[in-house]
Amino acid sequence: FSYSPLHDGSGTVAGMYCTVMETTARVQAERRAALELKLSDALHPLGTPDEVLATAGALLGQELGLCRATYAEVDDTSRAFTVRHQWNANGAHELSRPVYPLDGFGPTLAALMRAGETLVVDDVETDPRCAQCREIFRAEGAAAVLTVPVMRSGRLAGFLSLDRDQPYHWLEADVRFTRETAERTWGALETARAQAELRAERDRARYIFDTMVEGFALLAPDWTILSMNAEGLRIVNKPAGEVIGSNHWALFPEVVNSEAGQMLRRVMEERQAGAIEYRLPEVAGRRGWNEVRAFPTQEGGIAIFFREITSRKRAEEGLRLADQRKDEFLAMLAHELRNPLAPIRNAVSILQLEPAPSTTVRTSRDMIDRQLSHLTRLVDDLLDAGRLTSGKIRIKPQLISFHRVVARAIEATRPAMDARSHQFKLLVPPEDLWVNADETRLAQVLQNLLSNATKFTPVGGEITLAARVESERLYVDVEDNGEGISPLAINNIFELFSQGDGLAASRQSGLGIGLSLARSLVEMHGGSISARSPGTGQGSVFSFELPGAILKTGLPDNDNPDLRSSLAVCMLVVDDNRDAADSLAEILRLLGYRVSTAYDGRTALETAIREKPSAVFLDIGMPDMDGPTVLRAIRALPGGDAIYATAVTGYGVEDERVDRPDFTGFDARLLKPVALEDLQKLLITARL
Numbered sequence: 001f002s003y004s005p006l007h008d009g010s011g012t013v014a015g016m017y018c019t020v021m022e023t024t025a026r027v028q029a030e031r032r033a034a035l036e037l038k039l040s041d042a043l044h045p046l047g048t049p050d051e052v053l054a055t056a057g058a059l060l061g062q063e064l065g066l067c068r069a070t071y072a073e074v075d076d077t078s079r080a081f082t083v084r085h086q087w088n089a090n091g092a093h094e095l096s097r098p099v100y101p102l103d104g105f106g107p108t109l110a111a112l113m114r115a116g117e118t119l120v121v122d123d124v125e126t127d128p129r130c131a132q133c134r135e136i137f138r139a140e141g142a143a144a145v146l147t148v149p150v151m152r153s154g155r156l157a158g159f160l161s162l163d164r165d166q167p168y169h170w171l172e173a174d175v176r177f178t179r180e181t182a183e184r185t186w187g188a189l190e191t192a193r194a195q196a197e198l199r200a201e202r203d204r205a206r207y208i209f210d211t212m213v214e215g216f217a218l219l220a221p222d223w224t225i226l227s228m229n230a231e232g233l234r235i236v237n238k239p240a241g242e243v244i245g246s247n248h249w250a251l252f253p254e255v256v257n258s259e260a261g262q263m264l265r266r267v268m269e270e271r272q273a274g275a276i277e278y279r280l281p282e283v284a285g286r287r288g289w290n291e292v293r294a295f296p297t298q299e300g301g302i303a304i305f306f307r308e309i310t311s312r313k314r315a316e317e318g319l320r321l322a323d324q325r326k327d328e329f330l331a332m333l334a335h336e337l338r339n340p341l342a343p344i345r346n347a348v349s350i351l352q353l354e355p356a357p358s359t360t361v362r363t364s365r366d367m368i369d370r371q372l373s374h375l376t377r378l379v380d381d382l383l384d385a386g387r388l389t390s391g392k393i394r395i396k397p398q399l400i401s402f403h404r405v406v407a408r409a410i411e412a413t414r415p416a417m418d419a420r421s422h423q424f425k426l427l428v429p430p431e432d433l434w435v436n437a438d439e440t441r442l443a444q445v446l447q448n449l450l451s452n453a454t455k456f457t458p459v460g461g462e463i464t465l466a467a468r469v470e471s472e473r474l475y476v477d478v479e480d481n482g483e484g485i486s487p488l489a490i491n492n493i494f495e496l497f498s499q500g501d502g503l504a505a506s507r508q509s510g511l512g513i514g515l516s517l518a519r520s521l522v523e524m525h526g527g528s529i530s531a532r533s534p535g536t537g538q539g540s541v542f543s544f545e546l547p548g549a550i551l552k553t554g555l556p557d558n559d560n561p562d563l564r565s566s567l568a569v570c571m572l573v574v575d576d577n578r579d580a581a582d583s584l585a586e587i588l589r590l591l592g593y594r595v596s597t598a599y600d601g602r603t604a605l606e607t608a609i610r611e612k613p614s615a616v617f618l619d620i621g622m623p624d625m626d627g628p629t630v631l632r633a634i635r636a637l638p639g640g641d642a643i644y645a646t647a648v649t650g651y652g653v654e655d656e657r658v659d660r661p662d663f664t665g666f667d668a669r670l671l672k673p674v675a676l677e678d679l680q681k682l683l684i685t686a687r688l
Contacts, residue, residue, distance in 0.1 A: 025173075032177045035063050039181065050085070052192045056185040057087030060162065064174070067141060068163040071185070074156045076114070079103060081159070089165075106132030109147075114156050118175055119147040123167040144168040146175065148182045158186065214307045221268070221300040223248045235290075235308060254280075260292050267294040267302050277309065289313040337379050337650070344372055345673030346583025352676065353590040370415050376673060395438040395524050402433040402442075402467065402474065402549070409446035410465075416454045417463065427466035429551055435474050436548030441521045448514035449478040449542050456540075457482030474549035479541045485533035493531050494519040515542075522546065569688055570611050571595045574604040574630065575619035575648065584617060584648070584674060591683070601625025601633075608634050613643060615688050617670070620649040620663075631665050644686045646670055 006015035039059050057069040069087040074080075079102045103110045108129050112119055121127045122144055124137045130145075137145065142163035150158040160182035215232030219225055228236075228243050236243065236252070243251065248264075255261045263274045275293040288310030295303045351357065351365040406428065417424055435442070446465070453463045457480045464479045485493060494515050515531075522529045522544045533540035571593045575581035578599055585595040596611050598604035601624050608616065616634060620627040627647055634640045647669045663669060668682055 028171075028173050031063075032173060035059070035177070036180065036184075039184065052185065052188045053085035054087070056181065056188075057085055060178075060181060061087045061089060064162065065164070066162050067165040068161075070161045070163075071158065071189075072161070073158045074102060074113075076102075076156050079110075084158075104133075105136060106130075109133065113147070113149050113159060116149050116151045116156070118149070118179065119145065120170050120175060121145040122169050125167075141165050144170065146170050146178055148175075148179045150182055150186045160185065214305050217304045217306070218297070219248055219268075219301045219304065223268075225251070226301070232306065235306065260290070263292065264294055264302065264304070267296060271296040277313075341372065341376060341379070341673040342648075342650075343577065343579035343583045343673075344368070345376075345675065346580065346587055348372060349587050349676040349679075350583065350590060353587070366415075370419075372673075373412065373415075395441050395521070397436050397438055397525065397548075399434050399436055400439045400442070402435050403428065405435075405437075405439055405443045406446060406465065406467075408439075408443040409450055412443075412447045413450040413454055416451065420454065420457070420459050420461075422454065422457060422460070423462045425462070425464040425466075427464060429467070429469065431551045433467065433469065433474070434550050434552060435546055437525055437546060442525070442546075445518045445521050445544065446476070446478075448518045449544075452514055452542070453478055453480040453482065453540075456480065469549045469551050472547065472549055474546045475543065476545070477541055477543045479539065481539040483540075484536045484538040485531065485540050486536050490531055490533060494529070518542075518544070569593050569615070570613040571688075572598065572604065572607055572611060572613040572616040574598045574601070574616065574622075574627075576600060576622045577619070580619070580648075580672070587676065587679065591680075593688075601630040604630050605633050605637075608637060608640075608643075612639065615644040615646065615686065617646050617648050618666075620647055628663070628665065635665060644668075644688060646682065646686075648672060648674065 002019045002021075004017040005013045006017055008014040039056060053071050057071065060066060061069045066087075067089045070083060071085045072081040072083050075082070080099055081102055082099050102113070106129075109119060112129075119129075121130060124130050124134060124143055124145065130137060137143075140163065143166050144164040145161065147159055147161040149156055150160070160178065162178060213231060215229065215235045217225055217228040217232050225243055225246055225248055228240065233240055233243060238251075249256055249261075255264075258278060260276050260278045263276045266272070267274045273293070273295045275291070277289060277291050280288055280290055288308060289312075290306055291309045292304060292306045294305075297303055348365060348369045351361065352369075354361070357365065406426070410424075410426070414424075450463070450465065457463055462481050464477070466477045466479070468475050519529045525546050526548075527544055527546040529542070529544035531540060531542050571585075571588050573581050573585045573588070573595060574597070575584070576599055581597045581599060585597045588595045596607050596613065598607045601622055604616075604618075604625075607613075616631075618627040618630055622630075625633075627649070631645050634643060634645070645666050645668075647663050647666045649669065650672045668686065670678060670682065
């Protein structure tokens with residue numbers, strides 16, 4: 001209202017002029033703007049979702065004269081909503097249940113909400129849309145209702161619902177303000193949740209960094225230490241006040257020129273993670289080993305994780321020394337075991353060369369040969385197990401005849417099969433079958449599988465070895481009808497020292513090494529091996545496959561020609577073990593060679609000067625002059641370079657110790673005990 005006096009011609013007030021303007025919209029707008037500003041200011045500093053909802057609900061209720069303001073979140077997939085907060089004019093009270101079905105207020109209201117439409121009810125008693133939920137509104141004391149949905153990605157995410165206890169005509173300004181308030185409150189709610197999650201994550205990270213058993217430090221691009229956890233401070237033995245804010249290089253000058261320092265600079269400059277283990281110089285009584293890992297940060301600095309590993313390095317060094325001592329022990333064990341086996345094997349070979357032995361001699365000779373072969377194989381398996389665990393076995397694949405490998409394996413296991421009257425079947429392709437493999441190691445695989453089948457197949461049982469080639473892969477099956485394998489035992493049948501169920505007496509005749517060796521050797525060839533059995537007492541099948549197999553005729557065969565011999569060829573056998581030297585010399589004599597023997601290095605040199613041998617068999621480990629020393633002296637003699645030198649040793653290729661001399665200068669090597677077949681092959685190869 002605006003009033004102005006009206007004057008007459010004499011200046012006397014003769015009347016009054018009054019103008020009236022309708023300002024409801026402007027006043028309401030000002031009040032809404034003031035409320036929005038008040039709501040924004042109130043929500044801004046709040047940090048938790050509960051504080052946001054409580055503050056917004058109270059402001060709305062008091063400013064709009066409500067009896068109730070409700071915030072709810074909707075899970076549209078489960079068609080339910082959860083009341084997150086409810087303000088009541090008569091004071092807060094417990095909800096009867098926090099989760100309600102969305103269709104509990106009727107399908108009409110639920111459909112409006114899902115469509116994102118605002119529900120405006122001036123009078124619950126007269127609005128037909130409330131027919132199915134009127135009783136619920138009466139129970140809640142709601143006479144007028146305004147509900148604004150909150151949509152996210154086209155789906156109903158929540159709603160803000162305002163109730164009055166008397167019928168009320170909701171103005172368009174009320175609807176607009178409520179809609180804006182719902183969006184603003186929901187945005188503040190999401191922000192508060194994100195901040196709460198960040199705080200929780202920060203607290204978790206801080207807890208982890210403060211309790212982790214590893215040092216952590218955060219460095220700025222200028223190498224300023226921004227933070228370090230408790231374990232890091234303990235490791236560097238410095239207080240936080242001295243570390244935080246200091247320059248890394250100034251605080252730890254001993255690292256500047258170290259490998260660790262170089263790694264840290266690389267990470268800072270190249271922005272690529274790095275790691276290193278380095279020995280600490282002695283600083284302030286600290287020394288030992290540290291492991292350092294560094295990662296670039298988004299801010300341009302680096303994060304460093306570090307820990308003491310002195311105890312671990314000491315343990316590793318102890319294990320390395322223990323492994324070295326084990327290797328030395330295995331090497332010496334091989335030497336000491338093979339040395340006494342050598343003359344026994346030679347004696348058997350001599351007996352085998354006898355033209356007409358008696359039945360008793362032949363029976364005894366064959367028995368000794370079988371048991372000696374078994375003992376030699378046990379020694380070799382035991383040593384091979386040690387070599388495999390230390391990674392010392394090496395294979396030398398080449399194109400070889402699979403038929404020849406099979407023949408070697410059968411020859412080695414045939415006596416045991418015959419002793420148990422086994423029926424053996426060999427099913428291999430009639431064509432020449434060639435495979436890229438190490439002949440000795442592949443024969444060892446077959447021999448182990450056949451020996452295993454022989455051991456667990458009863459007298460009169462059947463054993464079958466079958467092979468086929470498919471897509472240039474060799475498939476081999478060794479099948480028996482023996483004791484079989486239980487489902488429990490088949491899972492670890494290829495483990496080292498595993499002996500199946502451990503119940504049968506036959507399992508006590510081995511070390512549980514053969515199948516483990518077979519698996520390792522097959523895998524070293526790039527193949528795989530498996531076992532299957534219907535069960536105990538129903539036999540078993542061991543199968544393996546190898547790559548690089550072909551069926552082809554006409555490939556060159558390396559079968560040995562007939563052994564040549566001549567009394568014009570002189571041999572020199574040198575070994576400090578007289579039995580080994582004499583028995584090997586006797587074998588060579590029976591093969592038609594002229595042989596001299598020597599039991600020490602000096603005598604060997606004298607004999608070599610006198611006899612001028614074409615070949616020399618040298619023991620490696622002799623007390624006065626070892627084999628390599630004797631060989632160097634022989635090579636220095638006139639014509640010494642032409643002598644074919646063979647090392648006869650108890651040390652295998654994988655057995656040698658680090659302090660053992662190498663075999664440079666030798667033309668060949670024979671492993672004790674020397675097998676007659678190996679000796680004959682060597683003589684043919686050397687054309688002696």
